[in-house]
Amino acid sequence: MKIKEFQTMSDEELAAKEKQLKKDLYDLNNQRHMGRVEKPASLRNFRRDIARILTLLNERKSDGNKRSTQAK
Numbered sequence: 001m002k003i004k005e006f007q008t009m010s011d012e013e014l015a016a017k018e019k020q021l022k023k024d025l026y027d028l029n030n031q032r033h034m035g036r037v038e039k040p041a042s043l044r045n046f047r048r049d050i051a052r053i054l055t056l057l058n059e060r061k062s063d064g065n066k067r068s069t070q071a072k
Contacts, residue, residue, distance in 0.1 A: 018053045
């Protein structure tokens with residue numbers, strides 16, 4: 001997915017998407033160990049999407065902390 005698609009999602013949707021991607025990555029990794037992966041590049045794509053989601057969540061969290069400290 002593109003970063004723009006993730007930016008439009010809420011925090012709850014991002015957390016759910018992260019959980020789903022981690023499950024898919026786990027399943028795909030098991031298939032890799034069995035030698036039955038059709039698209040090996042999808043492993044990298046899943047890892048990158050998870051990293052994008054975590055980056056967005058951390059940015060939103062740090063922006064919230066900055067705003068709350070500026071309001072004081």
